[in-house]
Amino acid sequence: MELIQLLLNGLSLGAVYALFALGYTLVFSVLGVINFSHGAVFTLGAYFTYLLIGGQAGANGLLAGLQLPVALPFALALPLAGLASALVALLIERVAFRPLRQRGSDSLLALISSLGAGVILVNLIQLLMGAESYAIPIGTLGSLPAALRFAGAQVRTVQVLLLAISVLLLLLLSVWLEGTRSGKALQAVSEDPVTAQLLGIDSDGMIRLAFGISGFLAGVSGGLVGLSVSIAGPYFGISYGLKALGVLVLGGLGSVPGAMLGGLIIGLAEAFVPAEWSGWKDAVAYGFLFLILVLRPQGLLGRPLGTKV
Amino acid sequence: MDAGLLEQMLIGALLALSVYLPLRCGQLSLATPGFFAIGGTVAALLSTRIPIFAGTGATSPLPALLLEMTLAGLLAGLLALAIGGTVLRLRGIYLAIATIALVEILRVITLNLSFTGGALGIFGIPQPFTTTAGYAGFTLVLLALVCWLCARLEQLRLGRAMAAIRDDELAAACVGIDTAQVKLQAFVLSALLAGLTGALAAHFLNSWNAKVGSFDASITTLAFVVFGGSRTWLGPVIGGLVLSALPELLRPVGDLRLIVFGLVILLGPVLFPQGLITPQGLQGLGHRLLGYGQQLRGYGHKLLVRVNGPRRP
Structure with a gap:
């Protein structure tokens, strides 16, 4: 394969990982917990997108043969799927996180309850839509050509689109976090929720906001991956979710630029694994993760970990 | 009760105890399925490749099983000893993620090596017991022994040191507990237990592949402990027994059973934050x-x- 295609593959994969990891990061920074239902919300986003563009449910689920009366263009279906995923993420916050937080329970417990929420979602999808794989047809992109000529090489339009949308979202998120009042408020909550509350910031509201945005990002990246690779079944978000954990730690837990850098590194590294070694590709992210934990546990851009007395 | 289900429950309880040991000193390690997978692979390889372990026909000798379990436990324990020093410097969620990575790396290795059978795994592992009840009886004795050891441990200096580290690592270090050493011992014991359980499970399941040690398994075994309670050894045992039986007991609900299982995992921490026991x-x-x-x-x-x-x- 040509270098430019490899590079683009790596970059777009990395951008998806970064989006995914940012969803983890947002929730982690305000709650100090990894939200294990994130992968399921990602999967859900892909299915929402598929249904919204007018895709038909397969024969094996309860919804067999269902088709929405309207077939939206992809440009509209994707943000809508993102919004629907955000609502689900808010619901998860309400059911799996808030009761534990109000009681001041160990954060380990939220890890488990969020996982339970994920298990429910994934199996609900399987029940309704069956275990088969779905593909979002390229035709959804309307008049866009399937491939573009770029610097003398053929590249898939989908990859370019994936990269462009991801980068746009990453930029928007950074601008929001650094440049707006509510973004700063979120940072304050991540620093210390109680103090932030005392200073007049609605900590609970910011936590909900973090969940909403993280769900939106997950839904959108699910839809994008569904378009570029296909939806391999209800469990397809899990492997992305696990790798995004690697991305997260590589960049530094709780660091937004870190999540982007980590996504880029792991995406590129995976893309450049030679085809004859493709079976080992999955180990790349975890290998990196393991190395960084041993050498620099706070991650590339994270703050050093101190011991609190 | 169905002996096969009982055996699954007992294995679940053993694995739950393996997760419990590091958790008793506050270390959230999700590496148990990785060591479980290693143990099973050791037993599967020995008993399908080496004649003295394989025995005659479809049955293998019981002493061979015991030897396999010892070797599997030792290998898993040695690996834990080798990586433990490095990994256990990590705290909290970092340790959890590192151990998830470890399990995934082991899974990819098993998947790609030819002598572990690749994606298909190893088939036709000989049976040391002719009936499922035989397995259940043997495992029941093993579980009773491990429970007794864990109960003893909680009374011993090591067990108390573990609890002290869980409650406050810094304070424990200040009163002269070698925290790194205690954590390492707990980690190695956990790996040893998971490894020998894997060797037994490989025979029981008759085939062994890379899927055994997956992220799902990490979380399920953790759920055993969180559901049952992590303050005393009885908690994980009850959690392991109940939650391993649950998907099977819920079979009448049909397609809904995994959703109900998810609900139990979701509501368990909300309703019983300390665990059942x-x-x-x-x-x-x-x-x-x-x-x-x-x-x-x-x-x-x-x-x-x-x-x-x-x-x-």
Whole structure:
């Protein structure tokens, strides 16, 4: 394969990982917990997108043969799927996180309850839509050509689109976090929720906001991956979710630029694994993760970990 | 009860204890399925490739099983010893993620090496027991032994040091506990237990592949402990027994069973933040049972009085 295609593959994969990891990061920074239902919300986003563009449910689920009366263009279906995923993420916050937080329970417990929420979602999808794989047809992109000529090489339009949308979202998120009042408020909550509350910031509201945005990002990246690779079944978000954990730690837990850098590194590294070694590709992210934990546990851009007395 | 289900429950309880050991000193390690997978692979390889382990026909000798379990436990323990020093410097969620990565790396390795059978795994592992009941009996004895050891451990210096580290690592270090050493010992014990359980499970399941040690398994085993309670050894045992039986018991609900399983995992921490079994709960139960006992004695006494008439001085 040509270098430019490899590079683009790596970059777009990395951008998806970064989006995914940012969803983890947002929730982690305000709650100090990894939200294990994130992968399921990602999967859900892909299915929402598929249904919204007018895709038909397969024969094996309860919804067999269902088709929405309207077939939206992809440009509209994707943000809508993102919004629907955000609502689900808010619901998860309400059911799996808030009761534990109000009681001041160990954060380990939220890890488990969020996982339970994920298990429910994934199996609900399987029940309704069956275990088969779905593909979002390229035709959804309307008049866009399937491939573009770029610097003398053929590249898939989908990859370019994936990269462009991801980068746009990453930029928007950074601008929001650094440049707006509510973004700063979120940072304050991540620093210390109680103090932030005392200073007049609605900590609970910011936590909900973090969940909403993280769900939106997950839904959108699910839809994008569904378009570029296909939806391999209800469990397809899990492997992305696990790798995004690697991305997260590589960049530094709780660091937004870190999540982007980590996504880029792991995406590129995976893309450049030679085809004859493709079976080992999955180990790349975890290998990196393991190395960084041993050498620099706070991650590339994270703050050093101190011991609190 | 179905002996196969019982065996699954017992294996679940053993794995739950393996997760419990590091958690007793506050270390959230999700590496148990990785060591479980290693143990199973060791047993599967030995008993399908080496004649003295394989035995004759479809049955393999019991001493071979014991030797395999020892070797599997030792190998898993050695690996834990080798990586433990590095990994256990990590705290909290970092340790959890590192151990998830470890499990995934081991899974990819097993998937890609030719002698572990790749994606298909190893088939036709010989059976040391002719019936499922044989397995269940053997595992019951093993579980009882491990429970006894864990109960002893909680009374020993090591067990108390573990609890001290869980409650406050810094304070534990200040009173002279070698925290790194204690954590490492707990991690190695956990790996050893997972490894030998894997060797047994490989025979029981008859085939072994990379899927055994997956992220799902990490989380399920953790759920055993969180559901049952991580303060005393009985918690993980109960959690392991109940949650391993649950998907099977829910079979009548059909397609809904995994959703119900998810609901249990979701609501467990919300309803029982300490887990089902806590030392205080056990104490309360003990007092209540004692109370019932005394009440019963009272009834018995009244009954005797009614039958024999009041006792004369």
